[in-house]
Amino acid sequence: MxxxxxxxxxxxxxxxxxxxxxxxxxxxxxxxxxxxxxxxxxxxxxxxxxxxxxxxxxxxxxxxxxxxxxxxxxxxxxxxxxxxxxxxxxxxxxxxxxxxxxxxxxxxxxxxxxxxxxxxxxxxxxxxxxxxxxxxxxxxxxxxxxxxxxxxxxxxxxxxxxxxxxxxxxxxxxxxxxxxxxxxxxxxxxxxIALVNRTLPHDPPERYLPYRHTESGVPPMVSFGQGYRYHVTGLAHDESGFPTNRASEIEKLLDRLHRKIEQNRDHIVEVEAYEMEDAEIGLISFGSSARASRHAVRLAREAGKKAGLLRIKTLWPFPDQEIQAYGDRVKKWIVAEMNRGQLAHEVEWALCGRAPIHRVTVYNGDPISPLTILNRINQLD
Amino acid sequence: MFNYDQYLRLDKFPLIWCSGCGDGIVLKSLLRAVHKLGLQKDQICMVSGIGCSSRLPGYVDFNTLHTTHGRALTFATGIKMARPELTVLVITGDGDATAIGGNHYIHAARRNIDLTVLLFNNHIYGMTGGQVSPTTAKGKKASTAPYGSFENTFNISGLAQAAGASFVARSGVYNPVQLENYIVKAIQKKGFSLVEIMSPCPTAYGRRNREGTPVDMIAWQKENSVPVAKAGQLTPEELEGKLITGILVDIERSECRAEYQKLIDRLAQS
Incomplete structure (x- = not known):
C-alpha cells in the first residue's frame, strides 16, 4: 500500500x-x-x-x-x-x-x-x-x-x-x-468502516439451494470452488438454479427478485433534508446539481424565502414516500437536474398532482448555476 | 465400461439435443478426459454461452455457469483471474464464439489466459432453427441463406492461432479417442487452449443441405479429414473442402494470470 x-x-x-x-x-x-x-x-x-x-x-x-x-x-x-x-x-x-x-x-x-x-x-x-x-x-x-x-x-x-x-x-x-x-x-x-459480506449457507452442499425462496428474499450465496457445485444461468430458473418453463416457478422467482428490494426499501433509500423543517418551496435534486440547489436554498433563505432541499442519495428504488411526506406543507416543488426532466417526471408520479412541480433543466453541457435555480424560486411568487 | 454417471446430473436428463446430434459424443469424450486427468469435480468450473452446445454444463456435476450469448470467455476470464486454482473449461459454438463473441475470442487467445475452450463447430445456428453462421460453407443453405450462403467462412482454429493461443487442435466426433486425447492435452496446457470439434447437426443443417443420415454426416467427416502432417504435402486445390485435423499449435508462451501473479509478487517485495 x-x-x-x-x-x-x-x-x-x-x-x-x-x-x-x-x-x-x-x-x-x-x-x-x-x-x-x-x-x-x-x-x-x-x-x-x-x-x-x-x-x-x-x-x-x-x-x-x-x-x-x-x-x-x-x-x-x-x-x-x-x-x-x-x-x-x-x-x-x-x-x-x-x-x-x-x-x-x-x-x-x-x-x-x-x-x-x-x-x-x-x-x-x-x-x-x-x-x-x-x-x-x-x-x-x-x-x-x-x-x-x-x-x-x-x-x-x-x-x-x-x-x-x-x-x-x-x-x-x-x-x-x-x-x-x-x-x-x-x-x-x-x-x-462497516463492511457487509454475502450470507453463506448453513446447509450442507447436498441440501444447498442457490436460489432458495427465503423470508428475506435473499438466498445465501457460496462461491464456486467451495464444495457446493451448483448451476447458474440467466434463464428463468427454479430454486435449484436450473432452467424452468413452469409458470408458477417463474412467477415466484420474479416476485422474490422484486420483494427482496421492495421489502427492504426503507433500509436502502436515503435522502438528505436540508432546511426542509419549515420549507414551503421544496427543491429536489441529486449529484452535482444538488450542490447548486443547496447554494440556491441559502441565497433564498437570506432573502427571507422558506426554501429547502430534499437531496436524493438513493435514486432507485425511488424515494417516493420520502417526497410524499412533505406533500401537505410544501406548496411548490422545483426539480433541478442536468437532463430534460427525467427526475421531474418521477417526482410528478410520486406526488400525483398534490403540488405543482417546476423544472430547472440544463442539458447543454453547462452545469446548473445556483442563480438559475434562485431565479426560478423568485419566479414562483 | 467407463462410469460416466459419476460426473453427470442424471436428474437433468434427457438431454436437450436432437437424436443424431454429435454433442453427446463430445460430452462423453470430455468426461473421459476429466477422469484421465484425475480432476476433482469441485475444482472444475465450466462456463458456456448460448446455443445447443452451451447447454452442456447443465448436465455435468461441476461448478457450472451458463452465461449470455457470446460472452462465456469474459465470465471465464473473470473467474480465472480471481481464482487461478480453478480449472476453467469453456463450452461454446461457432456462432457463439466467432460471430457475437468474436472480439472476446481473439482477445482471450491474445492474452493466452489459461482457459480450455471446447468449440463445437456444427456450421449452423441449431438452437434457433438453422440460421447461417460464420462457418457455414459458401453455397450451403440455412434458413437465413435460403439460396445458399454467399459469404466466406472463418477458419476458427487459424483465428485462435493467429491471435496467440498456445494450444490449438481440430478433431471431430467421428474420432472420439483422438478427441479425448486432445481435450486432455488442452487442459494440461498452461495457456489458452482450443479444441475445435466438428459436431454434425442433422436436424438444422443436414436436412436442409441433403447431407443424409447422422451416420452419413459422421462418415463424411471421416472421409474428408486430412491429418495435419499429410496436409503439408497436398496442394491448396487438393485441400479444398477438406478438414485438416490434428494438433495445429502446441507452443510455450507466457500466460496471462501467471504474469499478473509475478506483478503482485514483485510489488509485495518492494
Whole structure:
C-alpha cells in the first residue's frame, strides 16, 4: 500500500475517492474499458489493486468488463467496473444477467452528455432512466447518487454493502463534475468502516439451494470452488438454479427478485433534508446539481424565502414516500437536474398532482448555476 | 465400461439435443478426459454461452455457469483471474464464439489466459432453427441463406492461432479417442487452449443441405479429414473442402494470470 493511501486527510477527485472507497469496501477485482470521464477510476486501481493482491484487468470492451466482474464475483471476489454513458449502454445485457442470477457487483457510471457519443468531457445527469430500465424485462435495481467527493467515498462503500447484502448489481451514478472536482476528504480508518459480506449457507452442499425462496428474499450465496457445485444461468430458473418453463416457478422467482428490494426499501433509500423543517418551496435534486440547489436554498433563505432541499442519495428504488411526506406543507416543488426532466417526471408520479412541480433543466453541457435555480424560486411568487 | 454417471446430473436428463446430434459424443469424450486427468469435480468450473452446445454444463456435476450469448470467455476470464486454482473449461459454438463473441475470442487467445475452450463447430445456428453462421460453407443453405450462403467462412482454429493461443487442435466426433486425447492435452496446457470439434447437426443443417443420415454426416467427416502432417504435402486445390485435423499449435508462451501473479509478487517485495 502506498503512503498516499494511508494518509487520512487528502485532496481527491470524485473518481479517486470512488477508487479509494472501493478498496476500503474490500473490492479486489476490477475489470473495465477506458472512457472519459471515468478513466481515472481505472488508473488508480491499476496502480493500487496489485498492491492489495487484487486483480485489475483492462478488457476489450464494456460487455467483456461486465462479464468479467460477474465471473469474479461468483468466484468470491467483490468486483466492480466503471464507465460512462456509451459504455453503460454496452453493459446493459450483462447487468440484467447479474440481476437475474443475483450476482453482487458494483457498476459506476460517471455520466456525460448524451445520447450517443454526445459530450465526452461535459456533465450530464441523463442516465437516470438507463440506470433503472437499461436492461430488458422486469427487474429491481439499486442506484446511489453522491453529491460530494467525501460522499462518493462513503456511498461507494455502501454500494458494495448493499450489493452483498441483497445479492444484486448496484449502480453508482456520478457525473463529470463530481468525477473531476477536487475536494478535501477525511477518509475513515479501515476499522471504522462497516463492511457487509454475502450470507453463506448453513446447509450442507447436498441440501444447498442457490436460489432458495427465503423470508428475506435473499438466498445465501457460496462461491464456486467451495464444495457446493451448483448451476447458474440467466434463464428463468427454479430454486435449484436450473432452467424452468413452469409458470408458477417463474412467477415466484420474479416476485422474490422484486420483494427482496421492495421489502427492504426503507433500509436502502436515503435522502438528505436540508432546511426542509419549515420549507414551503421544496427543491429536489441529486449529484452535482444538488450542490447548486443547496447554494440556491441559502441565497433564498437570506432573502427571507422558506426554501429547502430534499437531496436524493438513493435514486432507485425511488424515494417516493420520502417526497410524499412533505406533500401537505410544501406548496411548490422545483426539480433541478442536468437532463430534460427525467427526475421531474418521477417526482410528478410520486406526488400525483398534490403540488405543482417546476423544472430547472440544463442539458447543454453547462452545469446548473445556483442563480438559475434562485431565479426560478423568485419566479414562483 | 467407463462410469460416466459419476460426473453427470442424471436428474437433468434427457438431454436437450436432437437424436443424431454429435454433442453427446463430445460430452462423453470430455468426461473421459476429466477422469484421465484425475480432476476433482469441485475444482472444475465450466462456463458456456448460448446455443445447443452451451447447454452442456447443465448436465455435468461441476461448478457450472451458463452465461449470455457470446460472452462465456469474459465470465471465464473473470473467474480465472480471481481464482487461478480453478480449472476453467469453456463450452461454446461457432456462432457463439466467432460471430457475437468474436472480439472476446481473439482477445482471450491474445492474452493466452489459461482457459480450455471446447468449440463445437456444427456450421449452423441449431438452437434457433438453422440460421447461417460464420462457418457455414459458401453455397450451403440455412434458413437465413435460403439460396445458399454467399459469404466466406472463418477458419476458427487459424483465428485462435493467429491471435496467440498456445494450444490449438481440430478433431471431430467421428474420432472420439483422438478427441479425448486432445481435450486432455488442452487442459494440461498452461495457456489458452482450443479444441475445435466438428459436431454434425442433422436436424438444422443436414436436412436442409441433403447431407443424409447422422451416420452419413459422421462418415463424411471421416472421409474428408486430412491429418495435419499429410496436409503439408497436398496442394491448396487438393485441400479444398477438406478438414485438416490434428494438433495445429502446441507452443510455450507466457500466460496471462501467471504474469499478473509475478506483478503482485514483485510489488509485495518492494
Amino acid at each position: 502506498s503512503n498516499a493511501s494511508q494518509q487520512r486527510v487528502r485532496v481527491l477527485t470524485g473518481n479517486e475517492a470512488c477508487a479509494e472507497g472501493a478498496l476500503a469496501a474490500g473490492m479486489r477485482f476490477y475489470a473495465g474499458y477506458p472512457i472519459t470521464p471515468s478513466s481515472e477510476i481505472a488508473e488508480v486501481l491499476a496502480e493500487q489493486l496489485p498492491r492489495y493482491g487484487g486483480v485489475f484487468i483492462q478488457m476489450e470492451d464494456e460487455i467483456a468488463s461486465m462479464g468479467a466482474i460477474i465471473g469474479a464475483s461468483l468466484a468470491g471476489s467483490k468486483a466492480m467496473t466503471a464507465t460512462s454513458g456509451p459504455g453503460f449502454s454496452l453493459m446493459q445485457e450483462n447487468i440484467g444477467y447479474a440481476a437475474m442470477a443475483e450476482v453482487p457487483c458494483v457498476i459506476v457510471n460517471v455520466m456525460r452528455g448524451g445520447p450517443s457519443t454526445g459530450l465526452p468531457t461535459l456533465p450530464s445527469q441523463g442516465d437516470i432512466m438507463q440506470a433503472r430500465w437499461g436492461t430488458h424485462g422486469d427487474h429491481p435495481i439499486i442506484a446511489l447518487t453522491p453529491f460530494s467527493v467525501a460522499e462518493t467515498f462513503s456511498l461507494t462503500v455502501r454500494a458494495f454493502n448493499l450489493a452483498e447484502q441483497y445479492r444484486t448489481p448496484v449502480i453508482l451514478l456520478l457525473d463529470e463534475i463530481l468525477g473531476h472536482v477536487n475536494e478535501k476528504v477525511e477518509l475513515p480508518k479501515d476499522g471504522e
